[in-house]
Amino acid sequence: MSTSIPASxxxxxxxxxxxxxxxxxxxxxxxxxxxxxxxxxxxxPLVLRTIVVVTIAVPxxxxxxxxxxxxxxxxxLARRAA
Numbered sequence: 001m002s003t004s005i006p007a008s009x010x011x012x013x014x015x016x017x018x019x020x021x022x023x024x025x026x027x028x029x030x031x032x033x034x035x036x037x038x039x040x041x042x043x044x045p046l047v048l049r050t051i052v053v054v055t056i057a058v059p060x061x062x063x064x065x066x067x068x069x070x071x072x073x074x075x076x077l078a079r080r081a082a
Contacts, residue, residue, distance in 0.1 A: 010077040013070075021073070025065040029057050 013021060033053055041049045 010074055013073065017073070021066065021069045022061075025061045025069060026057070029060050029065060033057055 030053065033056055037053070037056075041052060044052065
């Protein structure tokens with residue numbers, strides 16, 4: 001099994017690109033969660049409310065939003081290369 005990256009594969013994102021992608025993933029995710037669940041979670045202490053929000057947000061960001069952003073980035077890089 002080969003673990004080499006194909007020549008056509010784009011480089012991994014730089015630290016700055018990754019920071020921007022994470023910001024683009026986390027900000028709207030947290031906004032939506034807070035808009036939807038804010039009234040329900042308002043009765044909880046801040047620490048518990050934060051734990052609940054993070055427990056919901058992290059899987060959404062990692063498994064749903066970041067893969068989409070990586071795919072969009074690959075498409076943009078492919079367009080530039082063409």
